[in-house]
Amino acid sequence: MNCRQFNRISLEEVLLSLGHLPTKQNEKEAWYLNPFASESQASFKFNxxxxxxxxxxxxxxxxxxxxxxxxxxxxxxxxxxxGEKQNFSSFHQQNIIQKQNSLQPNYKITEIKELQNEHLKNYLEQRGLSPNVYPFVKEIHFKTGDKNLYAVGFQNQSGGWELRNSFYKGAILKKDISIINLNENNSSKIDNGNGKIKTGNVAVFEGFIDALSFVEMQKSYKGNLLVMNSIALLNKTKEHLKDYSEISLFLDNDPAGLKCKNEILQSFPNAKDYSEIYENHKDFNEYLTDIKNDVSKAGSLIVQKVPNVYKKRGR
Incomplete structure (x- = not known):
């Protein structure tokens, strides 16, 4: 994506993805509350x-x-x-700007099953993930245009899927957050939105590969994992975080992740940032793969759960 392509995306769609809705609008313009600060009367005008x-x-x-x-x-x-990480419909040259719940898909899911494909298993292995994470994902076969594709699928609360394989990164159906519950029996369950699954503590990640990396390393963790699936869902994430007494943040070490982290820390005094654990890495998955690719680090760089604290050991 270049500047020209990004500027051709409808700003209305960008604002919607960030959780901002107009207070009033007509065919020519829309008015919003200031997206950069709090205000009571809309002063942000969109032509x-x-x-x-x-x-x-x-x-x-x-x-x-x-x-x-x-x-x-x-x-x-x-x-x-x-912008590359988002799924803006106008960037994908659709004729109608995406409206909430009105996107007409150009794809079709043909099969959903347990993970079996060896190429997808190899992809997860390359990301430092073992069969321990298989219960959290599915194998999704889908068709877009005249192409038949398959990918590792991770479901969100609205029934949509985040998709990954060695050459494809995308999402289909409605975008939403995902919540994984790691219960007392160390088994897994993902809340698909039909019922609330809440515990006292939650660990927050931007993407599901990072969350699965945490599962890979944190064998004894009990609680929920909240996967944002996009920082554009920050407002929805904050609504869910109200239900937790302990909030642990494992967001990306980039400007977008930093902004997201700071907003959550300002909104929730009980939230704690643990990005220092992987401070020399882009994200938690890069940290995991670095450890697994360098066996000599495996004994010293490890995330360990102790009462109310995540810490590095032996550095």
Whole structure:
């Protein structure tokens, strides 16, 4: 994705993905509460035909790049990397801008089954993951256009799927968070939205590969894992975090992850950040694969659960 492509995405869709809805709108424009700060009267104006914004309360405006640079407090490079991770319909050249619950899919799921494909198992192995994580995923076969594809699938609370294989990263059906419960019997259960599964403590991750990496290393952890599946779901994540007395954050070490982490820390005094454990790595999975690729580190770099604290040992 380049700047021109990102700026052609509807800002309305970008705002929706970040959880911001207009307070009023017509065919030409929409008004929002300030996305960068709290306010009681909408001062953020979006011009639909020009796809530009203007914030009257601060006297600034611009295009999508300008907006996300300020929103993430990040560089253009970081903004484009963030945009690559999203599933914006207008970036994929669809004719109709994605509206909430109205996206017409250009794919079809043909089969959902237990993980069997050796290529997918090898993919997980390359990410440092063993058969211990197989109960948390499925093997998804789907068709997009005239292509038949298959991938490791991780379900969210709305029945949508995050998909990964060696050459594909995407999502199908509705985007949502996922919650994994690791119960007293050390078995697994994912809340699909039909019923609330809550415990006193929760560990938060951006992506499911990071969450599964935590499962791989934390054999004795009891509690919930919340997978955001996109930092665009931060507001929804914060709603769910209200149910927990202990919140442990394992977010990515990039500008988007830092902004997300800081928002959660400001909103929840009981939240604790554990990114120091993998401070020299992009994310938790990179930390795990580094350990597994260097056997000499395996005895000294290990995440250990002790009362209310995650810590590194032997550094």
């Amino acid at each position: 639909k035909s020009l796809n530009i914004w203007y914030l009257h309360s601060e006297g600034i405006g611009g295009n999508n790049i300008d907006f996300m640079k300020k929103y993430l407090n990040a560089s253009i490079k970081d903004v484009l990397e963030w």
